[in-house]
Amino acid sequence: MKEIFDIIKGNMLFENIGYTDFSSLYSCLSCRVQKFEKKEAIVLAGDAIDFVGIVLEGSVQIIKETMDGDTMMIAEILAGEMFGETFACASISHSPVTVVASEKSSILFFDFRKIISVCKSSCVFHNRLIENMLKIVARKNLFLNQKIEILSKKNIREKLLCFFEYERKGSPKFTVAYNREELAAYIAADRSAMCAELSRMQRDGLIKYHKNFFELL
Amino acid sequence: MKEIFDIIKGNMLFENIGYTDFSSLYSCLSCRVQKFEKKEAIVLAGDAIDFVGIVLEGSVQIIKETMDGDTMMIAEILAGEMFGETFACASISHSPVTVVASEKSSILFFDFRKIISVCKSSCVFHNRLIENMLKIVARKNLFLNQKIEILSKKNIREKLLCFFEYERKGSPKFTVAYNREELAAYIAADRSAMCAELSRMQRDGLIKYHKNFFELL
DNA sequence: ACAAATCTGTTGTACATACAACGAAACGAG
DNA sequence: CTCGTTTCGTTGTATGTACAACAGATTTGT
Numbered sequence: 108m109k110e111i112f113d114i115i116k117g118n119m120l121f122e123n124i125g126y127t128d129f130s131s132l133y134s135c136l137s138c139r140v141q142k143f144e145k146k147e148a149i150v151l152a153g154d155a156i157d158f159v160g161i162v163l164e165g166s167v168q169i170i171k172e173t174m175d176g177d178t179m180m181i182a183e184i185l186a187g188e189m190f191g192e193t194f195a196c197a198s199i200s201h202s203p204v205t206v207v208a209s210e211k212s213s214i215l216f217f218d219f220r221k222i223i224s225v226c227k228s229s230c231v232f233h234n235r236l237i238e239n240m241l242k243i244v245a246r247k248n249l250f251l252n253q254k255i256e257i258l259s260k261k262n263i264r265e266k267l268l269c270f271f272e273y274e275r276k277g278s279p280k281f282t283v284a285y286n287r288e289e290l291a292a293y294i295a296a297d298r299s300a301m302c303a304e305l306s307r308m309q310r311d312g313l314i315k316y317h318k319n320f321f322e323l324l
Numbered sequence: 325m326k327e328i329f330d331i332i333k334g335n336m337l338f339e340n341i342g343y344t345d346f347s348s349l350y351s352c353l354s355c356r357v358q359k360f361e362k363k364e365a366i367v368l369a370g371d372a373i374d375f376v377g378i379v380l381e382g383s384v385q386i387i388k389e390t391m392d393g394d395t396m397m398i399a400e401i402l403a404g405e406m407f408g409e410t411f412a413c414a415s416i417s418h419s420p421v422t423v424v425a426s427e428k429s430s431i432l433f434f435d436f437r438k439i440i441s442v443c444k445s446s447c448v449f450h451n452r453l454i455e456n457m458l459k460i461v462a463r464k465n466l467f468l469n470q471k472i473e474i475l476s477k478k479n480i481r482e483k484l485l486c487f488f489e490y491e492r493k494g495s496p497k498f499t500v501a502y503n504r505e506e507l508a509a510y511i512a513a514d515r516s517a518m519c520a521e522l523s524r525m526q527r528d529g530l531i532k533y534h535k536n537f538f539e540l541l
Numbered sequence: 542a543c544a545a546a547t548c549t550g551t552t553g554t555a556c557a558t559a560c561a562a563c564g565a566a567a568c569g570a571g
Numbered sequence: 572c573t574c575g576t577t578t579c580g581t582t583g584t585a586t587g588t589a590c591a592a593c594a595g596a597t598t599t600g601t
Binding site: 478479503504505515516519520522523535 | 550559
């Protein structure tokens with residue numbers, strides 16, 4: 108159990124919850140750990156979902172299948188991260204997406220009802236869990252709003268400037284966690300077109316950059 | 325108080341909460357009602373925010389001010405609707421946006437801490453309130469994800485088809501709540517370009533439409 | 542019924558981007 | 572070091588879109 112806690116303690120869901128508190132929580136939450144092989148399905152589109160999962164080892168992919176048969180990778184969940192919370196919180200009873208292990212993985216499942224309803228033994232930290240869950244979903248909300256603001260810009264230059272404005276937290280110098288391909292995907296632009304635009308912005312004296320290090324001028 | 329309940333009972337926050345339940349809740353939540361004149365500021369960017377508001381009469385606008393001075397209307401909140409819940413849930417202590425009454429309005433304020441922490445008198449419906457709040461924020465999350473999927477499409481036709489796919493709930497025939505200008509703003513496209521594309525899609529036999537009524541072929 | 546205002550569809554032009562193809566630089570493994 | 576792989580930047584072309592300007596249709600007010 109200590110090993111489990113060491114992995115998930117970094118997750119915002121357990122913020123301000125120590126190991127001793129976690130121990131007492133653990134029993135209220137009807138957790139179970141399950142292992143999956145590479146490419147094995149964890150959730151199929153249409154499955155009932157009354158749980159949230161946290162990746163303990165390995166990683167999983169959230170996949171959406173369109174009506175015309177092809178698939179689209181929506182997100183990749185790494186060790187320590189959570190998935191399924193949005194659907195569970197929204198009372199979506201059947202999953203609209205498929206979840207697949209991208210490598211050999213082990214997943215910790217929580218019964219969602221047990222998370223949000225204060226337990227009979229009313230452990231103190233159950234309330235904190237609810238509060239943290241609310242915070243996680245709301246933060247994701249803010250993040251999505253940022254992305255929408257970026258995507259709504261008319262051209263690549265404005266998209267980049269808007270992205271930089273969120274990325275620099277105060278400072279005019281900052282590094283970006285994405286490589287060019289990932290950044291282009293994030294702002295929904297063509298990679299080469301974005302590279303060309305970055306060059307022009309540097310030429311125009313708007314920015315300076317080297318690899319993933321950027322400076323606003 | 326009955327008048328207040330009649331306005332807010334449609335809000336998802338009070339789903340499955342009847343009038344008698346609401347009455348007992350009302351005292352736990354330290355509500356207060358405040359009136360605002362047209363154009364009067366309700367929240368200024370930078371203000372502390374430890375509350376959520378529900379519009380009882382009138383309407384308010386959420387406004388974002390960019391660093392270069394100009395403003396951007398993010399959302400319009402009508403009677404019965406809620407605002408501020410995302411920031412409150414995300415523990416954002418100071419508002420990044422300004423809220424202004426777009427007409428003479430009255431607003432019901434709740435202390436956010438009182439909503440999420442189960443009260444001493446442990447009224448039964450307090451838990452439902454928390455659950456509803458989680459549901460609201462998570463649903464907004466799903467909605468934003470839909471919008472992101474639309475905005476990520478490469479051209480107007482794909483944006484529209486993606487939008488229609490979400491709009492038709494099963495049926496190939498449906499009406500759209502937006503007019504052309506609003507729809508174009510939603511998918512971040514030029515109105516006239518979108519009109520032209522709609523024409524082409526009809527000509528190509530993809531859709532049929534008349535005003536706000538659409539049919540997928 | 543009329544005028545004014547709003548909403549909708551059309552067209553041509555200028556501009557921005559996607560796409561493909563390529564070369565250079567950076568990185569890693571043997 | 573060398574080869575293969577990945578990442579990054581550049582260019583030309585084809586395509587899509589914004590913009591502006593306008594005309595027809597619809598709605599609103601009087």
